[in-house]
Every structure is written in structure tokens, then in C-alpha cells.
Amino acid sequence: MSAQEAQQELLEEFEMFDDWMDRYQYIIDLGKALPDYPDEWKTPEYKIEGCQSQVWIRPEIKEGRIHLHAISDAAIVSGLIALLLRIYSDRTPQEILDTPPDFLKELGLDQHLSPTRSNGLHAMLERIFALAKAS
Numbered sequence: 001m002s003a004q005e006a007q008q009e010l011l012e013e014f015e016m017f018d019d020w021m022d023r024y025q026y027i028i029d030l031g032k033a034l035p036d037y038p039d040e041w042k043t044p045e046y047k048i049e050g051c052q053s054q055v056w057i058r059p060e061i062k063e064g065r066i067h068l069h070a071i072s073d074a075a076i077v078s079g080l081i082a083l084l085l086r087i088y089s090d091r092t093p094q095e096i097l098d099t100p101p102d103f104l105k106e107l108g109l110d111q112h113l114s115p116t117r118s119n120g121l122h123a124m125l126e127r128i129f130a131l132a133k134a135s
Contacts, residue, residue, distance in 0.1 A: 052116040
């Protein structure tokens with residue numbers, strides 16, 4: 001599945017929910033399913049600045065694709081990470097660069113997140129796109 005197809009699938013999943021409380025709960029549940037992130041990876045090198053919560057993203061290049069490991073100490077932020085990983089992890093750098101985060105606007109996340117959470121989300125996206133540009 002391409003990154004664009006993953007965005008479309010995500011949008012279709014969110015159509016199931018009638019209100020934002022259900023959507024928030026779904027996002028939190030996605031975050032709870034993130035793989036373990038070892039404590040030794042929680043270093044300044046992988047920490048995302050600009051987030052209200054503690055966030056770490058550790059890239060790994062495998063066969064020309066960027067695999068992202070990430071975690072946060074906040075439930076909703078872990079869920080946002082899960083959304084980003086679904087779209088951008090295990091993609092080639094070019095596919096990442098060719099896939100703007102249209103799903104954020106289409107889902108209405110920018111309107112329903114607090115300004116600090118929105119800033120953190122954009123800081124995570126900036127890191128992912130910077131990793132792709134550098135690869």
C-alpha cells in the first residue's frame with residue numbers, strides 16, 4: 001500500500017465515528033498499540049523539540065526505506081505518532097517527500113487539537129520530512 005493509499009484508508013476509518021470524542025478515543029487506542037520503544041533510544045538525538053509532551057523518533061534505513069520507531073509519554077500524542085507512522089514509516093525518502101500530510105486537514109485534526117498539540121504534530125512532521133531529505 002502506498003502512502004497515499006494509507007492516507008485514504010485512514011480517512012475512511014475515521015468516517016465511522018460520529019463525534020470527536022470517539023475519534024480521540026480511537027487515536028488513543030492506536031497509540032496504545034505502538035511497539036515498545038527502548039529507553040536507550042530516548043536520547044537528545046531522537047527527541048523532538050517543540051512538543052508539549054516528550055516525543056522521540058528514531059529512524060532506521062532498511063533497503064532504501066525509512067523505518068520509524070517513535071513514542072511519547074502522552075496518550076493522545078502516541079496516537080498521533082501512530083497515525084504518522086502508518087503514513088510515513090517504511091517508505092522511500094522520495095515517497096515521503098511526495099506525500100503531503102493532507103489527512104490532517106481532511107480529518108480536521110488541525111482544528112480539533114490544542115495549539116500546543118498541533119505545534120508538536122507539525123514538529124514531528126518536520127523531523128520526518130527532514131529525515132527523508134537527508135537520506
